[in-house]
Amino acid sequence: MIKDAAPRVFWTDQPGAPGPWSPLRGRTTADLLIVGGGFTGLWAAVLAKEENPACDVVLVEAHSVAYGATGRNGGFISDSLTHGLGHGLNLWPTEIDTLLALGRENLAAIAAFAEAHGIDADLHLAGKTTVAVEPYQVEELRKAEKLHREHGEDAVFLDLGEMRADVDSPTYLGGLRVRGTGGVLDPAKLAWGLARVADRLGVRVFEGTKVTGLRQAGSAVEVATSGPEGAAVIGAKQVLLATNAYPAPLRRLRSFVLPVWDYVLVTEPLAPGQRESIRWPEGQGLTDAGNQFHYYRLTADGRVLWGGYDAIYNFGGSGEEQRDASHNLLARHFFETFPQLHGLRFTHRWGGAIDSTSRFTPFFGTAMGGRVAYALGYTGLGVGASRFGALVGLDLLARRSTERTGLRMVRRHPVPFPPEPLRWPVVEFTRRALARADADEGRRGPWLRLLDRFGIGFDS
DSSP, rough: OTTTTTTTOOOOOOOSSOOOOOOOOEEEEEEEEEEESSHHHHHHHHHHHOTTTTEEEEEEOOTTTTTHHHHHHHHEEESOOSHHHHHHHOOOGGGHHHHHHHHHHHHHHHHHHHTTTTTTOBBBHHHEEEEOOSSSHHHHHHHHHHHHHTTTEEEEEEOHHHHHHBOOOOOEEEEEEESSSSSEEHHHHHHHHHHHHHHHHHHHEEESSSSEEEETTTTTEEEEETTTTEEEEEEEEEEEEEOOOSSSSSSSGGGGEEEEEEEEEEEEOOHHHHHHBOTTTOOOOEESSSSEEEEEEEEEESSSEEEEOBBBBOOOGGOOSSOOOHHHHHHHHHHHHHHTTEEEEEEEEEEEEEEEOSSOOEEEEEEEETTTEEEEEOOTOOHHHHHHHHHHHHHHHHTTTTTTTTTTHSOEEEEEEETOOOOOOHHHHHHHHHHHHHHTTTTOOOHHHHHHHOOOOOHH
16 A cells, blocks of 8 residues: 555655755864754754854754654644643643643744744644544543633534534544644744754754764863764854754763654645545644544645554664554555545655653753753654743753743653663553553553553653
8 A cells, every 4th residue: 555655754855955054074163052953953043043143053963954853743733842731731730821821822933933034834723633533532532622621722522423524534433623722834844944044043054963972171062973074073162952862962861762663654635526525624633532543634735644653662762764564554544544535645655753751741951060951852742842942951051040941841850761671671561551541442551550650651
């Protein structure tokens, strides 16, 4: 079913990428060095220059801008900073109102920035629908509707008929339609637009430049790099790490990040009759309600992007950009969900690593006497939350006491994952427990209940 799909990322398989920028050569200095050319790094570079145009900002990226999760995700954007309202309420009940307000403010700022700078990222703030595909999920979504409404969100439960009148699939038993909390976009176009703004503001960007080490050198941080031009060195007054799923130059941070591999398919554009057969007039993103869930949405040119379900952790954190087993499973699930689209071809398939943490939310901190800051671990919701993460990182470097830095989410780290060789079997055992829960009407066994008690989990 995937034989016609090109092994390339749909978003970046289009013209319009900025650059390329040359690798770093020799030695240079910086007031602020940003490690990572994804959303966190790009937002940090732009925000730092907007705050202080005189600041000499350098951004280094091991591959190319938007190479990692930034360019490989499904193109969903959310105002949630806490992996969903229910999860945030469980972890930080006394701060949930502040977290919701900051998340809504953050999403509005992203939309305003794109408009102000003429970035056409196909941003469509139509919210999201979560669909019930098992009977037990129907009641869960009814409860979730009440929770969203209690916190001022536009949420409505859809029964079977209402759900299928909106988006038509024989697998749907109901749904929860939430508007105003996010939407969909083209992540590559947003990242490329940010990179162009950074370039105009005077940020020095170096692609093909991998950071291999950090060490304190007096009042500065000496950063060693490697690239096609050989080794190079940056003497930076401050450093912000935005490596996410890729190994952080500070080894102690790696125990908090689990690189989970996720897979995606994209179809050819739907013909008018095919689009009519599934309806979907508002073009919102959809997910289903299980532990192992699919996420899917329409693209600007009328394709369906379909991803998720498999969340693969390989021993040692390695992964495959192409995994036939996962892509074939996705294809089978796609046609089970939309049998009326039988015969539709897939044009693109890919995989990428998600920087998951044990609490499903990012973590923050400093090192080397406050000269190094980090913002990592978005667990699949980084398209929007990465701007917030960049702001937190800049606050920490400036030693600013703000509403953001006062949050418990910022002040406390998640529980670390165990090291190998224990990590892989623990994660695999948890994955199987989640699958059993999905097969047993959502009932969570002893292992999952124990993890829940300590706020620990595994997700993409």
